Amino acid sequence: RETQTDVLRLCAHLGSQGDAEDLAQDAYLRAFGSLHRFRGDSQFRSWLLAIARNVCADYVRTRVRHRRIDALRVPVPESAVSLAGEVEWSNLLDQLDDDQRIAFVLTALMGMEYSQAAEICNCPVGTIRSRVSRARAHLLVLHRDAESA
Numbered sequence: 413r414e415t416q417t418d419v420l421r422l423c424a425h426l427g428s429q430g431d432a433e434d435l436a437q438d439a440y441l442r443a444f445g446s447l448h449r450f451r452g453d454s455q456f457r458s459w460l461l462a463i464a465r466n467v468c469a470d471y472v473r474t475r476v477r478h479r480r481i482d483a484l485r486v487p488v489p490e491s492a493v494s495l496a497g498e499v500e501w502s503n504l505l506d507q508l509d510d511d512q513r514i515a516f517v518l519t520a521l522m523g524m525e526y527s528q529a530a531e532i533c534n535c536p537v538g539t540i541r542s543r544v545s546r547a548r549a550h551l552l553v554l555h556r557d558a559e560s561a
Contacts, residue, residue, distance in 0.1 A: 415457050419464045422532060435471055439464035461534070468532055469510075472517050504554045508547050515543035516551075 416436070423435035443463045450459055505513055511533070518529035519540070526544075530537045 415460050418457065418461060422461060422464050423468055431471075435467055436464065439467045442467060465532060465534060469514050472514060472522070504551055504558070507554055508550055512543045512547035512550065515540050516547035519544050520548075 419436045419439055420432055423432040423439070439460070443460050446463070450456065505516070508516065514533060515529055518524045518532060519526060524532075526537045526540045530540045533540065
């Protein structure tokens with residue numbers, strides 16, 4: 413009960429109240445299954461919130477594959493509007509490293525503020541900004557390479 417508010421607040425940024433409750437429940441189930449691995453090097457609350465963040469990241473990765481590509485804040489060519497184009501952009505997103513992909517998805521696809529993404533990723537807002545900037549630049553390079561191939 414002591415951690416429930418924090419876990420729900422972390423998960424609440426990703427959708428409806430029902431989604432947040434489901435994600436929180438998944439986090440507690442994953443934590444319970446991993447309790448034997450908790451070494452006490454950090455506070456239990458920090459350990460649990462890291463698990464919740466990972467559950468949320470998994471959820472985001474799953475949702476990104478189902479989102480329309482036109483929500484991207486990267487210039488999308490006309491050909492990318494088709495299903496084949498959506499698959500192409502999804503494949504490009506998969507080529508980003510996890511930190512960049514999560515930051516990009518949270519801000520560009522899900523429309524979260526940088527501060528909200530920073531809270532979910534447990535890092536400073538400036539780190540989120542740089543990850544998103546690098547992700548955009550990398551996506552543009554990957555897209556240009558794919559176009560010329």
